[in-house]
Amino acid sequence: MRKARIAVLVSGGGTNLGAMIKAEREGKLTSGKIELVIANKADAYALVRASDAGIPTAVVLKKECPSQEAFEDRIMALLSENQIDLIVLAGFMAILSERFTSAYPERIINVHPSLIPSFCGKGFYGLRVHEAALSYGVKVTGATVHFVNEVPDGGRIIMQKAVAIREGDTPEILQKRVMRLAEWKILPAAVEKVSAELMAEK
Numbered sequence: 001m002r003k004a005r006i007a008v009l010v011s012g013g014g015t016n017l018g019a020m021i022k023a024e025r026e027g028k029l030t031s032g033k034i035e036l037v038i039a040n041k042a043d044a045y046a047l048v049r050a051s052d053a054g055i056p057t058a059v060v061l062k063k064e065c066p067s068q069e070a071f072e073d074r075i076m077a078l079l080s081e082n083q084i085d086l087i088v089l090a091g092f093m094a095i096l097s098e099r100f101t102s103a104y105p106e107r108i109i110n111v112h113p114s115l116i117p118s119f120c121g122k123g124f125y126g127l128r129v130h131e132a133a134l135s136y137g138v139k140v141t142g143a144t145v146h147f148v149n150e151v152p153d154g155g156r157i158i159m160q161k162a163v164a165i166r167e168g169d170t171p172e173i174l175q176k177r178v179m180r181l182a183e184w185k186i187l188p189a190a191v192e193k194v195s196a197e198l199m200a201e202k
């Protein structure tokens, strides 16, 4: 069966990208193949991870585009040139408009570092999510993989995994634990699940 052609959009360290590359190498991600990594930051370490794995990369900088529309058009052109079936947002810290998200219904997935609907939506990204969880005082947090629609962090949930908060946790310690115990596990698993479903439809 044909594999889903996957593009991963990144902004930073790319540990989630790394987890997907590892899953492919270990035969845990077999229904899809990462064909392209697009970053909106020229110095994103995720680009190094992609190159090391032999995956083509592209950089699209917002500041080099005259408008949000032009920024998204450049990404959309890359997706179409590469015949991408599935878009994975893995630490992609840029807003995508409804015009973009509605062009790929249930074809964009995102990993978020909390149990949605807690600590999500506008302003909740990266370390801020863990700061908010700790300052609220929840005893359990986790990660969510969901489809992306026009509502920030509002699309249909695909997978979630809970992670316990421990005494003495800092946002940095908690972020690492949520990545290790939840994100790096459920993101590759969800990508495999959605890829298999997509290819079964063809």
Ligand code: GAR
Residues within 6 Å of the ligand: 010, 011, 012, 013, 014, 015, 016, 017, 046, 090, 091, 092, 111, 112, 113, 124, 125, 126, 129, 179, 183
């Ligand atoms: C991850 O924790 C991811 O869940 C989060 O940014 C980090 C990126 O790390 N994403 C969001 O907060 C999106 N709202 P990575 O670059 O090492 O994968």
